[in-house]
Amino acid sequence: MSLEILGITVLWTFLYGYLIVASIDFGAGFFSFYCKVKKEDHLVNSIIERYLSPVWEVTNVFLVFFFVGLIGFFPSTAYYYGTALLVPGSIALVLLSLRGSFYAFAHYGVRNSMLYTGVYGLTGLFIPASLATVLTISEGGFIRETNGLVEFLSDQLLKSPYAWSVVILAIVSILFISASFLTYYADKAKDRKSTVIFHKYAIMWSLPTIFASMLVFFAIYQHNPEHFQNMLDISWLFLLSLASFLVALALLLKKKHYGWAFVMVMLQFAFAFYGYGISHLPYLLYPYITISDSINSPVMGKALVTGFIVGLCLLIPSLYLLMKMFLFDVKYVQGKEKAVQR
Amino acid sequence: MYARILTSLTLGFHIIFAVLGVGIPVLISIAEWLGIRKKDPRYTQMAKRWSKGFTVTVAVGVVTGTCIGLQLSLLWPSFMKTAGEAIALPLFLETFAFFFEAIFLGVYLYTWNRFKNPYLHWAFSIPVIIGSTASAFFIMTVNAFMNAPQGFSLENGSIVAIEPLQAMFNAATPSKAGHMIFSSYATSAFVLAALAAYKLLRGNATAYYKKALQLTLSLALIFSLGTALWGDIAGKYLAKHQPEKLAAAEWHFETKGEAELIFGGVLDEETHEIKYALRLPYALSVLATNTLDGEVKGLNEVPEDLRPPLFIHYLFDGMVAIGGYMIIVPVWYFVRKKWLKKEASPWELMFIIGGAPLAMLAIELGWIFTEIGRQPWILVGYMKTTHAVTSATNVGEMLALFSLLYLFLAVVSTSILLRIYKQPVVMDKVYPSVTGGESR
Ligand code: HDD
Ligand code: HEM
Ligand code: HEM
Numbered sequence: 001m002s003l004e005i006l007g008i009t010v011l012w013t014f015l016y017g018y019l020i021v022a023s024i025d026f027g028a029g030f031f032s033f034y035c036k037v038k039k040e041d042h043l044v045n046s047i048i049e050r051y052l053s054p055v056w057e058v059t060n061v062f063l064v065f066f067f068v069g070l071i072g073f074f075p076s077t078a079y080y081y082g083t084a085l086l087v088p089g090s091i092a093l094v095l096l097s098l099r100g101s102f103y104a105f106a107h108y109g110v111r112n113s114m115l116y117t118g119v120y121g122l123t124g125l126f127i128p129a130s131l132a133t134v135l136t137i138s139e140g141g142f143i144r145e146t147n148g149l150v151e152f153l154s155d156q157l158l159k160s161p162y163a164w165s166v167v168i169l170a171i172v173s174i175l176f177i178s179a180s181f182l183t184y185y186a187d188k189a190k191d192r193k194s195t196v197i198f199h200k201y202a203i204m205w206s207l208p209t210i211f212a213s214m215l216v217f218f219a220i221y222q223h224n225p226e227h228f229q230n231m232l233d234i235s236w237l238f239l240l241s242l243a244s245f246l247v248a249l250a251l252l253l254k255k256k257h258y259g260w261a262f263v264m265v266m267l268q269f270a271f272a273f274y275g276y277g278i279s280h281l282p283y284l285l286y287p288y289i290t291i292s293d294s295i296n297s298p299v300m301g302k303a304l305v306t307g308f309i310v311g312l313c314l315l316i317p318s319l320y321l322l323m324k325m326f327l328f329d330v331k332y333v334q335g336k337e338k339a340v341q342r
Numbered sequence: 343m344y345a346r347i348l349t350s351l352t353l354g355f356h357i358i359f360a361v362l363g364v365g366i367p368v369l370i371s372i373a374e375w376l377g378i379r380k381k382d383p384r385y386t387q388m389a390k391r392w393s394k395g396f397t398v399t400v401a402v403g404v405v406t407g408t409c410i411g412l413q414l415s416l417l418w419p420s421f422m423k424t425a426g427e428a429i430a431l432p433l434f435l436e437t438f439a440f441f442f443e444a445i446f447l448g449v450y451l452y453t454w455n456r457f458k459n460p461y462l463h464w465a466f467s468i469p470v471i472i473g474s475t476a477s478a479f480f481i482m483t484v485n486a487f488m489n490a491p492q493g494f495s496l497e498n499g500s501i502v503a504i505e506p507l508q509a510m511f512n513a514a515t516p517s518k519a520g521h522m523i524f525s526s527y528a529t530s531a532f533v534l535a536a537l538a539a540y541k542l543l544r545g546n547a548t549a550y551y552k553k554a555l556q557l558t559l560s561l562a563l564i565f566s567l568g569t570a571l572w573g574d575i576a577g578k579y580l581a582k583h584q585p586e587k588l589a590a591a592e593w594h595f596e597t598k599g600e601a602e603l604i605f606g607g608v609l610d611e612e613t614h615e616i617k618y619a620l621r622l623p624y625a626l627s628v629l630a631t632n633t634l635d636g637e638v639k640g641l642n643e644v645p646e647d648l649r650p651p652l653f654i655h656y657l658f659d660g661m662v663a664i665g666g667y668m669i670i671v672p673v674w675y676f677v678r679k680k681w682l683k684k685e686a687s688p689w690e691l692m693f694i695i696g697g698a699p700l701a702m703l704a705i706e707l708g709w710i711f712t713e714i715g716r717q718p719w720i721l722v723g724y725m726k727t728t729h730a731v732t733s734a735t736n737v738g739e740m741l742a743l744f745s746l747l748y749l750f751l752a753v754v755s756t757s758i759l760l761r762i763y764k765q766p767v768v769m770d771k772v773y774p775s776v777t778g779g780e781s782r
Contacts, residue, residue: 057404057444064408065437071415072430075423082419089416090740094747097405101751104401105758150419303431303506311438318445318469325449325456 003301004291007073008284010308011066012277018062019273020177020266024051025059026124027178029099031201033121036114044194047186055326056103058319060096072304076289084143084152085134092130099123125171132170136163139224140286162219169212173269176205180248180265184258199252202261206249210242213272224286230279237275244268344737345417346727348744350713352410354706355748359403361705364478364523365530366396369561371467376557378460384550387767388557392534393451395762400447402755407440409744417737421720427501428494428509429484436480443473478526479519486514489712490583491721517579518712521572525708528565528668529701534558536698537763539691550767555686556679559694563672570665574629581630584722585639587715590650591658592626597640601626605659609652650715657711664704671697 028048035044071078081089102120137143137157144151157163179201186194221228231238248264251257282290295301370389377385415422446469457463493508494501535558541551580588588594593604595614603626607619627636641649671693678684686694720727 055448057400058441058448060404060408061437061441061444064411064440067415068411068433068437071422071426072434075426075430078415078422078426079419082415082417082422086416086740087736089412090743093409093412094743097409097747097751100405100408101401101755104397105754297427297502297504300427300430300504300506304434307431307435307438311435311441315438315441315445318442322445322448325453 003298003305004073004295005281006305007069007295007301008277008281008291010305011069011073012274014062014069015066016270016273018059018066019269021055021059021062022128023174023177024181025056025178026128027174028182029124030121030175031178031182031198033117035197036117040197044182044186044197047182047189047191047194047198050189051182051185051326055322056100058322060100063096069304073301074284074289074291074295076293077284080143080145080150080285080288081134081137083150084137087152087154088130088133092127095123095127095130099127125174128170128174129167132166133157133163136160136166138280138283138285139220139227140283140288141223143285143288145288160223162216162223165212165215165219169209169216172205172208172212176202176209177265177269179205180252180258180262183252184262187258199255202252203249206245206252210245227279227286231275234275234279237271237278241268241271241275244271344741348737348741349410349413349417350710351741351748352406352413352744354709355752356403356406356410357705357709358702359399359406360478361526361529361702362396362399362533363403364474364526365528365565366392366399366534367467367470367474368527369530369534369558370396371464371471372561373557374464374467378464382553384553385557387550388554390454391762391767395759397451398755398758398762402751406748406751418720421725424501424725425487425491425721428491428504428506429487431506432480432483432487432510436477436484439473439477439480441473443470443477446470446473475523478523482519482522483510483512483515485712486512486518488720489518489716489722490514491724496724513583514579517572517576521569521576524565524568524572525701525705528562528569529698529705531558531562531565532668532694532697532701535562536695539686539694542686543688543691543695548767552685555694559672559675562668562697563676566665566668566672570669573662573665577629578632581638584715586641586644586648587650587654587712588630589639589641589644590652590715591654591711592638593652593655594626594638595640595642597637597643599627599635599637600624601630601636601638603629604655605663606656609655611652648718650717654711654715657707657714661704661707661711664700664707668697668701668704 028051032045032048099120102116105116139162142153142157142160144153179198183195183198183202186198217228217231220231244264244267248261248268251261251264282292284291370392373385373392374389377383377387377389446466450463450466450470453463453466487509490513491509492512493505493510495503535555538551538554538558542555577588580591592601593607593609593614593616594601600623602624603622604616605620605622607616609616624634626638627634630636630638671690675686675690675694678686678690716722718726718728
């Protein structure tokens with residue numbers, strides 16, 4: 001495998017990791033807000049908190065890892081995206097900061113304020129929308145370089161149907177991923193009432209994700225036919241994604257094996273996400289940056305890969321430990337074990 | 343210009359929380375270990391209370407750190423494109439260190455009473471310390487690289503022939519990383535000492551607060567000594583590799599041996615005459631070379647347009663003075679306590695309380711000193727700051743936006759920390775099956 005392919009695969013995998021863990025987090029924030037509005041929050045909050053509390057910082061690191069790694073492997077991305085995205089990037093950062101800090105602050109008393117839950121819940125929808133927009137921009141047409149000056153065409157972006165279809169897809173996917181995970185988690189905690197609620201949400205958001213993906217397919221055909229053609233060449237990945245979705249939906253409808261249902265949802269997104277990524281190559285930004293001309297020097301690339309492997313040897317056992325303690329430990333999940341530090 | 347202000351604002355704000363993020367885990371870990379060793383629940387309680395406050399400072403550290411990480415690309419795209427080739431490795435490793443820290447922090451905070459053997463829970467604090475100190479180390483290698491770039495060569499404005507490890511372990515890495523890590527530990531110890539001192543001053547003279555004061559002050563003393571010793575190493579590094587920075591900091595114009603150290607004073611920029619200053623004979627030569635007559639390069643040998651601004655003298659002096667204060671105050675406390683058998687007097691407590699904001703100030707002064715002392719370079723000898731800045735407009739608006747964000751974060755986190763601080767100390771009855779300290 002060439003260095004640039006290896007690099008982008010590593011980064012894409014971390015972005016996928018972020019997609020899953022962050023979706024659970026963003027969606028959970030939104031659901032707890034929504035239930036509060038409907039005055040059902042006492043039913044679901046304990047489940048949401050028990051999962052989120054120990055892992056929220058980990059979620060953030062996935063994102064940091066992705067952008068630091070991207071700049072590390074492909075330094076020119078910093079130049080183009082950095083110049084173009086000053087304003088949208090800063091806004092996303094402010095939202096991310098508000099949300100992250102609110103989560104920690106909430107442990108000490110502001111929890112019951114509607115304002116706080118609202119900010120927490122709604123930023124959870126805006127952030128993914130703005131992050132997904134970076135993928136939209138990578139399709140080209142929104143960044144222009146004239147005489148070495150990089151410019152961001154924001155009004156083009158706002159008028160683009162493709163951009164909006166991606167935003168919609170991002171939001172519904174989050175709600176679907178999150179709901180299917182929380183169904184599983186609540187079921188494991190033997191918390192009947194929350195299971196019913198989350199199950200309802202999971203079913204509710206299942207079909208919209210498929211419709212939204214169709215919408216994106218159609219929009220990408222209009223916006224970037226070259227990319228669309230590449231997607232057709234590997235259409236089997238997208239079909240596998242659809243198949244995984246159908247299995248997940250069937251399991252959810254039968255109210256059985258919620259764990260497997262969630263795995264299927266993860267597969268559904270994995271196939272689609274890697275399909276999108278593979279067909280996007282070799283471009284990192286249409287038509288300015290490709291992975292092969294922006295890759296760092298081979299020496300640095302090797303150093304990064306070595307660092308990455310050493311890092312993984314540390315991370316994988318630790319992540320396993322974290323999951324074992326907070327995800328798969330039945331006693332903890334059921335709340336029999338009181339988490340003192342909250 | 344706005345880009346520079348925004349960068350310094352974000353970093354200046356981040357560093358407050360970063361310093362606590364690096365230092366506090368060490369104190370927590372020591373307290374918890376003492377609690378188990380001495381079977382004294384007070385120490386356990388210290389570890390618990392501190393880690394409760396720590397979750398809040400970590401949160402702000404994480405979000406502001408994410409800001410600075412992205413802002414480096416948003417505000418300095420050309421710099422990141424060029425230097426990014428060379429500093430990719432430490433930045434990448436830093437995220438691994440964060441990852442490691444984040445995972446074990448989660449485990450540590452939520453497993454207080456999960457294990458029969460209390461040492462097992464304590465053991466989880468070790469990876470947190472390793473993670474946060476390692477991330478400080480890695481990020482310092484990046485900053486050191488900006489001061490002492492090496493391990494590459496420059497061809498037509500782009501970096502080639504990179505030696506990642508050489509770039510990382512550059513001449514400035516040992517002095518900068520060591521001094522920063524020690525100063526973080528020292529500052530955190532002072533902050534926690536101030537919290538205990540304040541309660542004692544308010545007449546809350548329980549054994550808990552007395553022990554907390556004793557523990558934090560003894561650590562503050564050790565770490566402050568380390569900071570000062572390593573500051574000396576940092577001075578020697580400057581004399582050797584960035585003599586213009588040291589010369590500007592010391593208003594040292596003529597190259598000469600037996601150089602005196604100038605403290606305070608007023609400079610006449612035209613005649614280079616210095617008034618009202620305290621002069622310590624030979625001290626600059628000692629700081630720079632460890633000998634009384636070592637030669638120290640003067641500013642006159644540096645071309646005008648490459649000289650750093652001269653006001654950094656005051657920043658340097660401020661840092662060193664506070665460094666002295668941070669050693670004298672705990673020494674005074676222990677002298678009175680050990681030999682005179684006296685409890686801390688209200689005056690002493692006030693000096694200890696003052697130590698916390700002063701230590702934080704020293705961190706800020708030290709940073710502003712090294713960053714401004716690096717001017718006009720962003721990569722010393724290779725790239726000037728003006729060539730690195732973003733060409734995007736709207737930086738001014740973003741500056742306003744982030745200022746509001748930081749103001750908000752500062753206000754909310756302070757009020758929450760105060761709330762935690764005001765909660766009474768609940769001592770656990772049974773040990774080691776710890777049950778108390780529930781926040782709600
Ligand atoms: C509690 C904080 C604190 C205290 C008491 C001191 N320092 Fe410091 N100093 C720092 C906190 C700091 C810092 C924030 O950590 C800096 C800024 C950048 C860096 O690498 O470390 C720094 C930088 C710094 C530098 C510049 C390094 C460079 O630019 O490469 C020198 C020469 C010193 N220090 C020397 C000293 C001396 C001789 C001290 C005597 C006691 C001292 N510092 C106390
Ligand atoms: C690893 C840490 C750091 C890195 C990589 C870093 C990097 C930078 C960069 C890229 C700039 C802009 C270029 C320049 O003006 O030189 C800058 C400027 C600046 N930074 Fe840092 N910085 C670090 C830590 C800090 C901290 C903690 C502070 C805290 C006070 C700080 C204070 C400043 C100031 C005041 C400037 C403006 C200098 C001027 O405009 O004259 N820096 N730094
Ligand atoms: C250019 C300078 C810097 C950058 C780009 C940077 C980047 C970051 C990022 C991205 C995070 C959040 C990581 C996460 O998601 O967990 C963070 C947090 C942190 N940073 Fe910085 N940082 C800089 C300067 C520093 C310095 C100078 C220090 C310490 C000496 C430091 C110490 C920390 C620590 C300990 C944390 C973890 C938060 C905590 O435990 O409080 N950083 N930083």
